[in-house]
Amino acid sequence: MGENILGRVIPDDVLGNKPLFAGAFARSPQGRKASPPLKAVRPGENKVLASIKEAIKASGLKSGMTISFHHHLRNGDYVLNMVLQACAELGLKDLTVASSSIFPIHAPLVEHIKNGVVTGLDCNYALGPVAEAVTRGLLPRPMIMRTHGGRVRAIESGDLHIDVAFIAAPAADAYGNINGVDGPSACGSLGYAMADAQYADYVVAITDNLMPYPLHPISISQSLVDAVVVVDKIGDPKGIVSGSTRITRDPVGLTIANYAARVIEAAGLVKEGISFQTGAGGASLAVAAYLRKYMEERHVTGAFGMGGITGYFVELLEAGLLRTILDTQCFDLVAVKSLKRNPNHIEIDAGMYANPWNKGAVVNLLDTVILGATEIDTDFNVNVTTSSDGIIMGGSGGHSDTAAGSKLTIIVTTATRTRLPIVRDRVTTVTTPGETVDVVVTERGVCVNPRRQDLIEKLSQRRLPILAIEELKRQVEDLTGKPAPARTSDRVVALVEYRDGSIIDAVYQVE
Amino acid sequence: MKSLRRSLLFVPGNNPGMILSAPVFGADAVILDLEDSVAPNQKDAARRLVSEALRTLAFGKIERIVRVNALSTPFGEKDIGTILAAKPDALLVPKAEPESLRRVSAMVDEMAPETGIIALLETALGVELAYQCALVPHVNGLFLGAEDFTADIGTSRSAEGIEISYARQRVVIAAAAARIDSIDTPYTGTEVTDEFLADVRLARKLGFTGKACISPRHVQAVNEVFSPTQEEIVFAKRVLEAAEDGRRRGVGAVSLDGKMIDPPIEARARQVLMRAGLLGVEGGKRNG
Numbered sequence: 153m154g155e156n157i158l159g160r161v162i163p164d165d166v167l168g169n170k171p172l173f174a175g176a177f178a179r180s181p182q183g184r185k186a187s188p189p190l191k192a193v194r195p196g197e198n199k200v201l202a203s204i205k206e207a208i209k210a211s212g213l214k215s216g217m218t219i220s221f222h223h224h225l226r227n228g229d230y231v232l233n234m235v236l237q238a239c240a241e242l243g244l245k246d247l248t249v250a251s252s253s254i255f256p257i258h259a260p261l262v263e264h265i266k267n268g269v270v271t272g273l274d275c276n277y278a279l280g281p282v283a284e285a286v287t288r289g290l291l292p293r294p295m296i297m298r299t300h301g302g303r304v305r306a307i308e309s310g311d312l313h314i315d316v317a318f319i320a321a322p323a324a325d326a327y328g329n330i331n332g333v334d335g336p337s338a339c340g341s342l343g344y345a346m347a348d349a350q351y352a353d354y355v356v357a358i359t360d361n362l363m364p365y366p367l368h369p370i371s372i373s374q375s376l377v378d379a380v381v382v383v384d385k386i387g388d389p390k391g392i393v394s395g396s397t398r399i400t401r402d403p404v405g406l407t408i409a410n411y412a413a414r415v416i417e418a419a420g421l422v423k424e425g426i427s428f429q430t431g432a433g434g435a436s437l438a439v440a441a442y443l444r445k446y447m448e449e450r451h452v453t454g455a456f457g458m459g460g461i462t463g464y465f466v467e468l469l470e471a472g473l474l475r476t477i478l479d480t481q482c483f484d485l486v487a488v489k490s491l492k493r494n495p496n497h498i499e500i501d502a503g504m505y506a507n508p509w510n511k512g513a514v515v516n517l518l519d520t521v522i523l524g525a526t527e528i529d530t531d532f533n534v535n536v537t538t539s540s541d542g543i544i545m546g547g548s549g550g551h552s553d554t555a556a557g558s559k560l561t562i563i564v565t566t567a568t569r570t571r572l573p574i575v576r577d578r579v580t581t582v583t584t585p586g587e588t589v590d591v592v593v594t595e596r597g598v599c600v601n602p603r604r605q606d607l608i609e610k611l612s613q614r615r616l617p618i619l620a621i622e623e624l625k626r627q628v629e630d631l632t633g634k635p636a637p638a639r640t641s642d643r644v645v646a647l648v649e650y651r652d653g654s655i656i657d658a659v660y661q662v663e
Numbered sequence: 664m665k666s667l668r669r670s671l672l673f674v675p676g677n678n679p680g681m682i683l684s685a686p687v688f689g690a691d692a693v694i695l696d697l698e699d700s701v702a703p704n705q706k707d708a709a710r711r712l713v714s715e716a717l718r719t720l721a722f723g724k725i726e727r728i729v730r731v732n733a734l735s736t737p738f739g740e741k742d743i744g745t746i747l748a749a750k751p752d753a754l755l756v757p758k759a760e761p762e763s764l765r766r767v768s769a770m771v772d773e774m775a776p777e778t779g780i781i782a783l784l785e786t787a788l789g790v791e792l793a794y795q796c797a798l799v800p801h802v803n804g805l806f807l808g809a810e811d812f813t814a815d816i817g818t819s820r821s822a823e824g825i826e827i828s829y830a831r832q833r834v835v836i837a838a839a840a841a842r843i844d845s846i847d848t849p850y851t852g853t854e855v856t857d858e859f860l861a862d863v864r865l866a867r868k869l870g871f872t873g874k875a876c877i878s879p880r881h882v883q884a885v886n887e888v889f890s891p892t893q894e895e896i897v898f899a900k901r902v903l904e905a906a907e908d909g910r911r912r913g914v915g916a917v918s919l920d921g922k923m924i925d926p927p928i929e930a931r932a933r934q935v936l937m938r939a940g941l942l943g944v945e946g947g948k949r950n951g
Contacts, residue, residue, distance in 0.1 A: 403878070
């Protein structure tokens with residue numbers, strides 16, 4: 153048994169030689185980067201292969217290997233299912249699927265796990281039938297759950313070796329240049345596919361939109377791509393991007409957003425060159441809308457905005473309130489179009505965005521980030537991985553990365569979710585450590601991490617409803633009662649890896 | 664202790680979620696509504712829900728007002744009995760006229776003498792007899808209900824509110840004469856628009872002490888408009904200092920910034936500081 157500094161116990165048999173979490177910046181890298189094999193493509197050679205099966209055969213993929221996918225097609229992705237179906241038909245077994253996220257549309261994975269085609273999963277976020285089946289103990293080995301930055305770290309350090317990367321390509325040319333901004337399945341940025349393309353032993357582009365050479369713009373270069381396969385459809389546009397994300401109209405959500413923007417203002421961050429990230433949800437966007445008012449009043453221009461990029465960020469860019477958008481992922485069609493035509497809307501890869509072990513990730517330069525939470529404990533640890541009954545329904549994504557990097561990390565959440573209180577004595581799963589979380593904003597008040605005495609001082613000069621997190625917990629428990637902890641067995645079904653590769657928590661099997 | 668009633672937020676009495684979150688929007692008072700927002704077949708359930716909410720939920724410093732049904736309806740008497748037993752801070756009595764108010768006042772006397780009454784003046788007779796309404800024991804506020812009122816006088820509402828201008832002024836003056844609060848009719852849209860802001864500013868200019876809100880989104884702006892501004896507070900302090908100084912020096916009339924300070928100006932300054940004191944707002948050192 154190993155116990156990390158947050159008091160989370162990890163059984164030795166699943167921990168293996170992985171380090172235990174010892175603090176957000178406790179580990180430093182050593183050694184050299186992993187590297188893909190040298191290759192040569194000679195004049196006259198053709199990269200276009202007839203089918204996914206042909207590509208699998210050409211890649212040399214064997215049972216026991218690791219294949220990877222990106223999640224830019226989100227819940228409209230057909231590629232992961234098509235590739236796994238082909239692997240199953242070819243008799244491959246014991247594969248590890250390293251997909252940056254797993255969505256409900258990937259439900260067929262459950263059968264592949266039952267049949268032994270897939271025995272390992274590695275992702276940054278999982279939602280839907282696969283996540284639920286994993287929590288119920290379907291997978292023989294614990295699933296590894298990383299952060300967006302941590303996944304790139306794992307790939308570059310060799311912790312996560314990818315044998316074959318299958319890259320869903322909304323647009324590709326016959327020599328393997330790829331972008332995400334053209335075609336019927338356009339998804340915008342391809343930020344999460346770039347490390348896979350650089351470090352996998354073999355890279356297959358799968359496209360439904362073969363364009364004349366040379367494709368432009370180029371997001372992933374031909375020099376990284378071994379083969380191109382054309383299929384009818386790589387995804388369902390309805391599941392890839394939403395029409396448009398609206399700012400919430402819910403008065404509780406607006407109250408929270410208003411407090412959050414006032415916290416940012418009180419912290420002294422509304423100044424020339426401000427940088428911020430918000431989620432794409434309606435409440436997070438509302439924070440941006442309130443922040444916009446402060447920026448306009450003070451004639452302040454932001455240096456950059458990040459996050460799941462939506463039309464609202466594009467509006468800020470076009471209104472001159474942001475100089476640039478740094479984009480690893482687009483969430484709606486307005487964002488996709490903007491990325492294509494606006495040179496100040498810049499596609500960046502997940503490593504530049506958030507990898508803790510490179511020569512400087514953009515998250516380090518964030519002034520503030522607005523994040524959500526499923527649960528928070530009185531030490532400010534946040535769970536966005538499991539529901540309160542212990543079922544996996546998310547994961548860090550960029551949560552831990554941006555919380556660690558930004559000057560001011562704000563969690564916005566309602567104080568209750570239906571009848572459950574948000575603040576707990578102990579979160580079901582720690583995703584993001586409390587030492588990287590500064591402020592929790594709810595409709596019932598604002599809680600500042602006691603580690604940030606400087607902030608407490610600044611905020612108490614404003615008319616904000618500040619209260620201790622223990623007091624918020626007490627008030628909410630008066631309304632909801634105190635829920636029982638999730639009922640789980642002692643079998644680990646997933647390891648939650650912090651961005652630096654250490655194990656911050658484990659998810660246990662739910663019957 | 665008396666607190667301000669700048670913003671009074673209506674919350675449907677049959678919606679548990681909205682009642683739970685009612686205290687979080689910054690309103691000075693919440694009005695848990697048993698009347699127009701509750702369908703007749705839900706009146707009993709809402710009555711019970713609101714009475715339990717009064718007993719169990721923590722509203723902090725927020726005033727808890729319940730709008731009961733009028734005594735002329737089959738629900739009024741039961742509402743008042745059940746709600747008074749749960750000790751609200753005040754009842755908002757619809758279709759208020761002196762006669763019906765006196766009956767409610769007698770029930771309050773008997774069951775919960777600490778409870779206040781706000782008279783919702785929404786009939787021509789109620790508005791015309793506003794001052795008599797204000798004098799009924801326990802009545803501590805007059806509230807203009809413009810929708811029913813305009814129907815009663817045979818017209819309809821307009822954005823600029825010309826049709827209720829007399830009623831507004833009558834309510835303000837009657838309340839001021841009786842030294843109680845005057846509350847303006849809510850703006851009926853749900854967005855924060857220029858039209859809404861103009862309506863709030865007009866209410867304050869007319870002399871209302873507060874305004875009802877049907878949307879939580881309106882609360883913040885109403886609070887702002889009905890709060891003394893930093894400039895007003897600083898000016899009021901200077902007025903009182905100058906007046907005090909004049910008295911010390913035995914000078915009858917003093918002037919400030921070239922203008923005479925007479926008793927009404929001094930009285931207004933005291934009022935501003937009283938409201939600021941109730942809000943816990945201090946005059947800033949800096950002007951602005």
